[in-house]
Each structure stands twice: as structure tokens, then as C-alpha cells.
Amino acid sequence: MSSFDRRAVLKALARAAVALTAGQLPAASGAAAAEAGSGGRTVQTMEAFADTLIPGERRFAGDLPIAGAVSGPGAVQAGVIQTLTSQELPLAPLLPEIAALLNARAVAYAATHLVLLPITVPAFVGLPFRHRTALVRGLFGHEEPDRVIWQMFSLLTGLAFDTAAHLDTRQALATGHPGLTWLGFPPPDPDGLWRFPDHSYGRALAALHPATTASGSPA
Structure with a gap:
């Protein structure tokens, strides 16, 4: 990836970080959703990357992006695309x-580790799971020039599984989002709000300030 392209990616990732901080991740656009459902080489590559980080079971026989390393849902089923x-x-x-950058790294990895890649799928998808894992681990090395790119994509992968970032949380729970269901995320109260009456430490750590308002805000 050229330095200009790297700058473009980093600027996009910076904007993504702002959106994540604001909690604003609406559903995919029509064109993007169509590409996500097309099973194209880009989608296959990004699915394989996400499945390396949070593995899941295959969606169907011959599902190559998902390595099938574990049972249960993974990042792909949780909506990473x-x-x-x-x-x-x-x-x-x-x-x-x-995706092209990741596949180029996969080709280089395969050449140095004597891994024969199939020609019918993207290079990273063609790597066995243990080699995918080894390659991805190397992407986070301190000397890796594109480390921040992979870190951000790892964050997004985790958010897809742990928080259903592309969906409203109530909607995600109502439709049985794989990640939230797997984690046992609690449903809201009947009025749609989440309250946590049980202290995480099993006891209150401080007395409630007498000036606290009914909404829980300081006076």
C-alpha cells in the first residue's frame, strides 16, 4: 500500500473512531449491503480475517472464509461485514x-512457509487456520507499518460480536444477535431501559450523595 493510500486509510479510521465514540453506527448503505451479501473476494477476505480473531462455526458446507475452528457463533455470524x-x-x-494488502501478506507468508495456496479463493482465505493465526499475530508487531490499521479492524470485529455495533441494542436482542446471545447480554426492563440493581462487587462502594437527582445525576 502506498503512503498516500495509507494516509487515506488512517484518515478513514480516525473518522471511524469518532463515530464509535459517539455511538453512531447505522445500518449499511444499500450498495455496501449488496457487496456484503455478494460473497466477493473482498468480503471473503475480511470475513476470514474476522474469523481468525473471533472464530465461529461454518454457515454451510464448503464455507471457506470461516475455518470452522470452533463451535458456536463468531464475528462473521455477528455481522462484522x-x-x-x-x-x-x-x-x-x-x-x-x-483486503488486497492482507492477501499480499498472505502470499508472502505462504511463500516463506511453503504453504500451497488454492487459486480459486483469495490468498488469506486459502491459508489453513493455524497459518492465518500466525500471520495475523505478526500484523500486530511493533515494527509493522500498518499495525494501526489491523488494530482498528480488530476493534471493529470485537464490537460486531460484543455489542452488535451495527444494530440498535434492543433490536439486536429481539432478533437474537449471535454475539449478545452467546455472551448472555441482559434484556432491558419493560420500559426499554437497562438498570443494574445488583452491585458488581456485591455491595455498595459508596453512599449515594444526598443531592443526587431522581435521574441519577449530580445536583
Whole structure:
């Protein structure tokens, strides 16, 4: 990836970080959603990357992006592609370049480790799971020039599974989001709000300030 392209990606990731901080990840745009459902090489590559970080079981026989290393849902089932193509994140146009970068790294890895890659799928998808894991581990090395890119994509992968970032939380729970269901995320109270009456430490750590308002805000 050229320095200009790297700057473009980093600027997009910075905007993504702002969107994440604001909690604004609407559903994918029509074009992005269509690409996400097309099973194209870019999507396959990004699915394989996400499945390396949070593995899941295959969706169907011959599902190559998902290695099937574990049972249960993983990042792909949890909607990682929908998260990456959310309208608020300016990443969708850059995904082909990022996937190409990852596949180039996979080709180099395969050459140095004598791994024979199939020609019918993207190079990273063609790597066995243990080699995918070894390659991805190396992407986070301190000497890796594109380390921040992979760190951000790892964050987005985690958010897709742990928080259903591309969906409203109530909607995600109502539709049985795989990640939230797997984690046992609690449903809201009947009025749609979450309250946590039980202290996480089993006891109150401080007395309630007498000036605290009914909404829980300080006076």
C-alpha cells in the first residue's frame, strides 16, 4: 500500500473512531449491503480475517472464509461485514485495498512457509487456520507499518460480536444477535431501559450523595 493510500486509510479510521465514540453506527448503505451479501473476494477476505480473531462455526458446507475452528457463533455470524460497511464509517470504499494488502501478506507468508495456496479463493482465505493465526499475530508487531490499521479492524470485529455495533441494542436482542446471545447480554426492563440493581462487587462502594437527582445525576 502506498503512503498516500495509507494516509487515506488512517484518515478513514480516525473518522471511524469518532463515530464509535459517539455511538453512531447505522445500518449499511444499500450498495455496501449488496457487496456484503455478494460473497466477493473482498468480503471473503475480511470475513476470514474476522474469523481468525473471533472464530465461529461454518454457515454451510464448503464455507471457506470461516475455518470452522470452533463451535458456536463468531464475528462473521455477528455481522462484522455489516459493521465494516456501516454508513457512518467511511471504510467501505477502502475495503478492497485493505483486503488486497492482507492477501499480499498472505502470499508472502505462504511463500516463506511453503504453504500451497488454492487459486480459486483469495490468498488469506486459502491459508489453513493455524497459518492465518500466525500471520495475523505478526500484523500486530511493533515494527509493522500498518499495525494501526489491523488494530482498528480488530476493534471493529470485537464490537460486531460484543455489542452488535451495527444494530440498535434492543433490536439486536429481539432478533437474537449471535454475539449478545452467546455472551448472555441482559434484556432491558419493560420500559426499554437497562438498570443494574445488583452491585458488581456485591455491595455498595459508596453512599449515594444526598443531592443526587431522581435521574441519577449530580445536583
